[in-house]
Amino acid sequence: MTDExxxxxxxxxxxxxxxxxxIIEAAKHAGVLxxxxxxxxxxxxxxxxxxxxxxxxxxxxxxxxxxxxxxxGQVISVHAPAARKAREGxxxxxxxxxxxxxxxxxxxxxxxxxxxxFQEGQARTRYSEYAKRYNPVxxxxxxxxxxPNRCILCTRCVRFMEEMAEAPVLAVAERGDRAYxxxxxxxxxxxPWSGNVVDLCPVGSLVSRDFLHRARAWELDKSASICPGCTxxxxxxxxxxxxxxxxxxxxxxxxxxxHFMCDTGRLDxxxxxxxxxxxxxxxRDGDRLVAADWDAVVARLHLLVHDTTGPxxxxxxxxxxxxxxxxxMRMLEARxxxxxxxxxxxxxxxxxxxxxxxxxxxxxxxxxxxxMVGVRDAWADAIARVGSAGLVILHDVDLNxxxxxxxxxxxxxxxxxxxxxxxxxxADLILPVTMMAEEQGVYVNRDYxxxxxxxxxxxxxxxxxxxxxxxxxxxRAGSERTVPTTTSEAFAxxxxxxxxxxxxxxxxxxxxxPAVVSR
Amino acid sequence: MSIEATEAHQPVFVGAIRDRLETxxxxxxxxxxxxxxxxxxxxxxxxxxxxxxxxxxxAVLDLTPAYVRGVLTFYTMYHQHPVGRHFIQVCTTSxxxxxxxxxxxxxxxxxxxxxxxxxxxxxxxxTVIEVECLGACGFATPMLIDDDFIESVTPDLVPALLAxxx
Numbered sequence: 287m288t289d290e291x292x293x294x295x296x297x298x299x300x301x302x303x304x305x306x307x308x309i310i311e312a313a314k315h316a317g318v319l320x321x322x323x324x325x326x327x328x329x330x331x332x333x334x335x336x337x338x339x340x341x342x343x344x345x346x347x348x349x350x351x352x353x354x355x356x357x358x359g360q361v362i363s364v365h366a367p368a369a370r371k372a373r374e375g376x377x378x379x380x381x382x383x384x385x386x387x388x389x390x391x392x393x394x395x396x397x398x399x400x401x402x403x404f405q406e407g408q409a410r411t412r413y414s415e416y417a418k419r420y421n422p423v424x425x426x427x428x429x430x431x432x433x434p435n436r437c438i439l440c441t442r443c444v445r446f447m448e449e450m451a452e453a454p455v456l457a458v459a460e461r462g463d464r465a466y467x468x469x470x471x472x473x474x475x476x477x478p479w480s481g482n483v484v485d486l487c488p489v490g491s492l493v494s495r496d497f498l499h500r501a502r503a504w505e506l507d508k509s510a511s512i513c514p515g516c517t518x519x520x521x522x523x524x525x526x527x528x529x530x531x532x533x534x535x536x537x538x539x540x541x542x543x544x545h546f547m548c549d550t551g552r553l554d555x556x557x558x559x560x561x562x563x564x565x566x567x568x569x570r571d572g573d574r575l576v577a578a579d580w581d582a583v584v585a586r587l588h589l590l591v592h593d594t595t596g597p598x599x600x601x602x603x604x605x606x607x608x609x610x611x612x613x614x615m616r617m618l619e620a621r622x623x624x625x626x627x628x629x630x631x632x633x634x635x636x637x638x639x640x641x642x643x644x645x646x647x648x649x650x651x652x653x654x655x656x657x658m659v660g661v662r663d664a665w666a667d668a669i670a671r672v673g674s675a676g677l678v679i680l681h682d683v684d685l686n687x688x689x690x691x692x693x694x695x696x697x698x699x700x701x702x703x704x705x706x707x708x709x710x711x712x713a714d715l716i717l718p719v720t721m722m723a724e725e726q727g728v729y730v731n732r733d734y735x736x737x738x739x740x741x742x743x744x745x746x747x748x749x750x751x752x753x754x755x756x757x758x759x760x761x762r763a764g765s766e767r768t769v770p771t772t773t774s775e776a777f778a779x780x781x782x783x784x785x786x787x788x789x790x791x792x793x794x795x796x797x798x799x800p801a802v803v804s805r
Numbered sequence: 806m807s808i809e810a811t812e813a814h815q816p817v818f819v820g821a822i823r824d825r826l827e828t829x830x831x832x833x834x835x836x837x838x839x840x841x842x843x844x845x846x847x848x849x850x851x852x853x854x855x856x857x858x859x860x861x862x863x864a865v866l867d868l869t870p871a872y873v874r875g876v877l878t879f880y881t882m883y884h885q886h887p888v889g890r891h892f893i894q895v896c897t898t899s900x901x902x903x904x905x906x907x908x909x910x911x912x913x914x915x916x917x918x919x920x921x922x923x924x925x926x927x928x929x930x931x932t933v934i935e936v937e938c939l940g941a942c943g944f945a946t947p948m949l950i951d952d953d954f955i956e957s958v959t960p961d962l963v964p965a966l967l968a969x970x971x
Contacts, residue, residue: 448869454869454871454872455869455871456871457869457871457872457874457875458875458879459874459875459878459879460878460879461878461879468871468874468875468878469871470869470870470871470874471856472860472870
């Protein structure tokens with residue numbers, strides 16, 4: 287593939303595309319989707335499904351768009367009568383054996399077989415014999431079920447396990463109408479990235495046990511987000527049904543995660559649905575915490591920042607936004623502050639077929655963003671200093687019992703909380719904050735790529751982003767200070783991020799200059 | 806890819822058979838291309854291709870067991886289950902059927918003691934299946950006993966024929 291461009295005509299539209307790309311990719315440049323099943327941009331193309339047949343002028347036969355490279359001056363017709371007829375035939379064959387169980391199929395509504403049959407298929411079959419298959423549902427692995435009756439044998443799953451996971455445990459067995467996807471009997475589909483076969487499956491043949499019968503595809507609201515699981519920063523979609531997160535799926539970003547995400551990130555969303563949330567600001571009054579409004583807690587926090595003495599310890603979550611971390615640090619700019627992020631460490635799980643893509647050991651999405659604004663990863667050291675701190679600021683972090691005990695005995699405690707913690711009865715202020723699924727924000731991944739995430743659902747009660755509260759506290763320390771009103775302004779106002787707005791980060795994120803980071 | 810110790814497996818590809826395989830390698834461009842002959846060698850040696858043999862072939866040819874199993878199940882002439890000492894295939898495609906292949910099948914099933922297509926006789930001697938056209942329509946009914954091709958079989962010839970295969 288070169289930078290050289292060639293000119294091709296796709297369904298009447300003339301487009302300039304890089305020489306060497308396939309017709310199916312060139313058609314995307316012209317805004318035309320060539321129907322396909324076996325093709326996937328991250329996998330090899332075997333051209334077995336015959337769905338992407340298109341007509342090319344001066345070629346005697348229809349050609350498969352997924353493997354045919356474009357040539358200069360080519361006139362491609364995706365919707366020529368001959369091409370439509372060929373695809374109609376393919377669909378008719380696929381439907382001979384396909385069960386009519388769309389009403390109970392998880393894929394219904396996001397099924398490529400449904401979509402293309404609706405677009406280009408016939409309304410009824412000419413096949414009069416009964417030819418449906420009755421094979422039992424098979425258990426492929428911890429989260430993947432195989433429904434062989436629905437399989438159209440595109441082999442995307444086989445190629446993913448072979449080429450991407452490099453754990454080739456799937457293969458096509460038997461032949462003809464008896465063919466099915468077989469798993470090596472001595473293995474399970476338990477590779478840390480195997481959940482991607484569910485996304486890759488164009489029909490409802492590979493389904494997620496976790497999502498099984500949880501929602502219909504058309505009921506889901508989808509928001510672009512970033513996986514909060516580790517420092518890789520995979521682009522994801524948070525899918526909610528009636529304000530509850532029911533599924534996380536990868537969102538393509540060729541620079542970060544291609545089309546994939548790991549199973550650990552995929553299945554770690556239940557915490558987003560916690561019901562026991564902090565919903566109103568609480569202020570200590572004697573031995574009780576009483577509900578207050580935001581003005582009152584901002585004023586109180588301003589006094590605490592001003593009047594307490596001794597070092598300040600900030601204990602932050604790895605899922606905190608760059609805006610919140612940056613503004614918490616700015617709020618404390620006049621104080622001697624030790625700030626640390628809790629970074630749980632796990633095993634690394636690379637996806638062999640994609641260089642630079644792995645579930646990282648550092649399970650904190652915004653570790654780099656924290657470092658850029660002065661939040662270190664010296665967690666144990668920060669916990670050790672809690673006892674001698676004048677002010678402890680806790681930001682939505684999962685504590686173990688020992689850490690909670692250390693903090694419970696500390697001096698003045700301010701808790702920016704998504705949920706109150708019974709082990710910390712002596713908090714002086716509790717500020718209800720949003721978590722990542724309820725706010726906009728920026729995570730900076732391990733390559734210093736700043737990536738935006740968007741809110742997927744509404745925040746509970748009076749919860750607000752931590753940066754909002756911190757900036758209002760900061761404003762009170764000087765009458766001339768102006769504060770951001772949007773998350774984008776909050777990001778742009780932080781010098782560590784070079785004045786970039788959210789829009790400057792673009793769709794796929796932007797690599798920041800790590801030179802500003804001092805570890 | 807290692808051979809999994811799921812059962813005691815006596816390797817096929819040792820000594821002379823291994824040498825045969827490696828000699829054959831010289832006629833093929835890749836290791837993968839040896840898969841069909843390798844599976845044949847296993848079947849000649851063992852009568853059928855067991856799961857542990859699949860793993861052995863995969864290890865010897867540097868393929869994955871899943872791929873080997875995919876190829877094995879694609880072709881109908883590889884046995885995935887044990888068969889009798891002698892494997893009988895009777896043609897029952899249309900021309901032979903018209904000429905009385907059904908009667909031949911019945912006679913073979915009765916004489917061999919199998920009783921039913923696809924099963925092995927209690928003494929382990931025979932397995933009988935029907936096949937599609939053996940390409941000898943002018944000499945109905947043909948059948949294959951192991952590698953011997955026998956034409957113009959009628960029910961009355963069956964006992965003497967089977968007696969030649971102890």
